[in-house]
Amino acid sequence: MLILSIDTSTTVCSVALHQINETTAQNPEKARLLGSYELFTERTSSAMLTTLISDVVRHSGHDLQQLDAIAVAKGPGSYTGLRIGVSTAKGLCFALDKPLIAINTLEAMAAQVRPWITSTNADSTLPILCPMLDARRMEVYCALYGEANTVVMPTSAKIVDEQTFTDVLDRNPVVFFGDGADKCRPVLSDHSNARFLAQLIHPSARTVGELAGVAFVERRFEDVASFEPFYLKDFMTTKPKKASV
Structure with missing residues (x-):
């Protein structure tokens, strides 16, 4: 093929x-x-x-x-x-x-990182992977993936603060990466289970x-005529202000 x-x-x-x-x-x-x-x-x-x-x-x-x-x-x-x-x-x-x-x-980003994470953590518990894409301000597109890219948390848009991933971080190490991870580092890095990749993925x-x-x-094909991108949220535009009379 x-x-x-x-x-x-x-x-x-x-x-x-x-x-x-x-x-x-x-x-x-x-x-x-x-x-x-x-x-x-x-x-x-x-x-x-x-x-x-x-x-x-x-x-x-x-x-x-x-x-x-x-x-x-x-x-x-x-x-x-x-x-x-x-x-x-x-x-x-x-x-x-x-x-x-x-x-x-995000699934493809996790699959990109998983082999490296597996090889460097061969003798320890594998961390959960959290790919992040910048969605402006403190919002990111993200998901959580476990071993074999199993979905732990489905794709979502989140405004990140100190409590956003607490329930997962309290139980597992989590590796954050992608262009949305850097802006989340200041609010998440204090947790002992939070890890950030040095390189930009x-x-x-x-x-x-x-x-x-x-x-x-597995024959998982899309209907070409009706398929649309997974935008996750509506496209936002800034409307011009009306001129004062």
Whole structure:
């Protein structure tokens, strides 16, 4: 199986191409990565994303018709970014008559970190993972994942204070990461079970593609016509003030 994956959840725009069989699909981290591109920019455009997709497929020695599925990070994340990624993925699915696979952005972030956490905590209790994406001010998009990426707390938007994760932190070590974690550090780091990764973890099409292999084998496809990004909350705009008369 050839799976093209797309992630435009944040300011990092990424695409990846994986070759996956039924064996590697059950061990996502062993999927064969054929190529990937990441673009770190403040603004992602449809043209930029289309160019990356064309390049990763062509430079890997394939063409779009050879793809077996298109995978996309469905959110949460940037409203504009998600809209661009999902609309591009749906357009490819329609044009190529390929199935669409949608992967939760936070789940993919947890899967990205889990192998490293497992290897460094081989002889101790594995911590719960809490990927966080900045949702402005003190609000974050977050979720909690246990071993094998089992969901401990579903994806939600939270305003973080000293009490937000107390019930979980009192029972387990929790590793916080992602671009929303730094602003939460001052209010959570005093708890002895709170851990923060030193490196900034960005959502990546590489991990989206790995998880998409499992979804492909299990035939977890989306309805291309009706699928919408997982925005989690309504898009907020600032209305201009009316001029005084």
